[in-house]
Amino acid sequence: MNLKKIIPLILPLLWGSMVFSQVPKEPKLILQITVDQLRGDLPTKYMKNMGEGGFRYLLEQGIWYTNAHYGHANTETVVGHTILATGADPSINGMIANVWYDREKGKLVYNIEDEDYKILSDNADVDKSTELDASQDIASVEGRSPKNIMVTTFSDELFLKTNGKSKVFGVSVKDRGAVTLAGHTGKAFWFSKSNGEFITSTYYYEEYPEWVNNWNKQNIPAKIFSGKAWELMNDKSTYMYGEEDNMPWETDVAGFGITFPHEYKTSENKYFTNFLTYSPAGDDITLDFAKALVKNEEMGKDEITDYLSISFSSTDYVGHLFGQSSLEAEDNMLRLDKTLANLFAFIDKEVGLENTLIVLSADHGGPEAPGYLKSKGIESGFVSPDKWDKEPAIEALKKKFGIGQELIQEFFPPYLYLNEKIIAEKGLSLEEVEKAVAFELMKIKGIALAVSSYSLQKNELADTYLNRKALRNFNATRSGNLLILFQPQYSINDYMGEKTSANHGGPWMYDSYVPVIFAGMHLKKQRISRKIEPKDIVSTLSNLMGTKPPSGADGEVLQEIVK
Numbered sequence: 001m002n003l004k005k006i007i008p009l010i011l012p013l014l015w016g017s018m019v020f021s022q023v024p025k026e027p028k029l030i031l032q033i034t035v036d037q038l039r040g041d042l043p044t045k046y047m048k049n050m051g052e053g054g055f056r057y058l059l060e061q062g063i064w065y066t067n068a069h070y071g072h073a074n075t076e077t078v079v080g081h082t083i084l085a086t087g088a089d090p091s092i093n094g095m096i097a098n099v100w101y102d103r104e105k106g107k108l109v110y111n112i113e114d115e116d117y118k119i120l121s122d123n124a125d126v127d128k129s130t131e132l133d134a135s136q137d138i139a140s141v142e143g144r145s146p147k148n149i150m151v152t153t154f155s156d157e158l159f160l161k162t163n164g165k166s167k168v169f170g171v172s173v174k175d176r177g178a179v180t181l182a183g184h185t186g187k188a189f190w191f192s193k194s195n196g197e198f199i200t201s202t203y204y205y206e207e208y209p210e211w212v213n214n215w216n217k218q219n220i221p222a223k224i225f226s227g228k229a230w231e232l233m234n235d236k237s238t239y240m241y242g243e244e245d246n247m248p249w250e251t252d253v254a255g256f257g258i259t260f261p262h263e264y265k266t267s268e269n270k271y272f273t274n275f276l277t278y279s280p281a282g283d284d285i286t287l288d289f290a291k292a293l294v295k296n297e298e299m300g301k302d303e304i305t306d307y308l309s310i311s312f313s314s315t316d317y318v319g320h321l322f323g324q325s326s327l328e329a330e331d332n333m334l335r336l337d338k339t340l341a342n343l344f345a346f347i348d349k350e351v352g353l354e355n356t357l358i359v360l361s362a363d364h365g366g367p368e369a370p371g372y373l374k375s376k377g378i379e380s381g382f383v384s385p386d387k388w389d390k391e392p393a394i395e396a397l398k399k400k401f402g403i404g405q406e407l408i409q410e411f412f413p414p415y416l417y418l419n420e421k422i423i424a425e426k427g428l429s430l431e432e433v434e435k436a437v438a439f440e441l442m443k444i445k446g447i448a449l450a451v452s453s454y455s456l457q458k459n460e461l462a463d464t465y466l467n468r469k470a471l472r473n474f475n476a477t478r479s480g481n482l483l484i485l486f487q488p489q490y491s492i493n494d495y496m497g498e499k500t501s502a503n504h505g506g507p508w509m510y511d512s513y514v515p516v517i518f519a520g521m522h523l524k525k526q527r528i529s530r531k532i533e534p535k536d537i538v539s540t541l542s543n544l545m546g547t548k549p550p551s552g553a554d555g556e557v558l559q560e561i562v563k
């Protein structure tokens, strides 16, 4: 080919790169937003009643991946958040469940509990008498840290790239929503329902920054919400579920009620702070604290890229209590849209959206409430694991193995732990018992898969949809003897005596489906229907920022973002 032919070909390329180089290459701020339980269809479901600047901004000016699915089995909060932070599967990052059984300690442990790093405030530990988050309730030690996360996060890599000059923060109502994304090198703050303040642990600070003390001293949650109620934002007739507020499958927790208005009661009421988290008020408080953080820590003010993660928890609690097809969930979505619009306007003023790379996703999707589905003629239900040990088939197995006591020691979804002590005492093969129990459990209505850890470790399973997800969730040091997955539309609704309307955590589409949206900077509107995974976010961010990939990140780089 001669030069005359080549020049017209390369000129547009050169010109294109010249135009591109005028745009700042690196953002001043990366804002990673996680909306807990935001199923992929929810941002657009109520679009006609949404305002400007929130989801509409993301839809009209962002790059929206409309077919993003998690590929692991246990779609729970800490699992999803850790994937969004590390880009690694739970098998690699170690965060396989909100709660697992620690055989050395001989007890169930909460994912980020760490007795070495106490909470920095007094009276801020989980209050077991009012805490209704069942996995939070398991925590038996007061401290918190990211130590259980076995790999680095994107935020860690950004921090390391700049030798600590990048500021890294994570904020959420939930401790596990903040700690995961702040990584090992950032700072995390979360909301204590016990003292109504944003707190941290000694892993991060020896004492609170002055601005945190100031925020807490203002007592903002009580000032705004004491004596108030969660009321509908708009006229009831404008809602899709306006006529369906009072539904029998909804959960009335501690008097919060199943119809509007939901009274927060006064700040003296022992459930006051819990009620705030069950409603959009939890997100309002989170936003207010995050704004104070951005201002006081001077996020995005210089040329070195800072990182802020905000995880909004209200959508999850609302989904659990009322189901995602409810008047509460609908109003929550409209209010979340407003919260996002408020956040984006604030960031635009402080940092400039053209200097900010926003990425929004969710830690998992969420099911419809079984009660709601049944009312529409779709089979759905709950399973009761506490009865499994007494199932005739399991009783028969125990007889065969000569076991007189309980064989199933613990079940905390999705893992089942066998009584290994008695199995060893009887001289039985653990592998044989695991496989026999799995075989019998598969006959119980509602169970789609019971798979033994031996089968997963030996890779002796067929390459099926569920087995692939089971493998990606399996970590030899933390997974139980058996992984149990329920049939579509089946879940458990009784976690240690606490009942809810709907529970996620399964491998099916409604639980794996989440939005992935990038916006800000130089990005132009695109809708991408190619199937991607949320872990691709991390590989994309590290590629874009020129960090090394986090230790376990094996996602794809999303070309629409980096080109």
Ligand SMILES: [Zn+2]
Pocket (backbone or CB within 6 Å): 036, 037, 076, 077, 078, 316, 363, 364
């Ligand atoms: Zn969650």
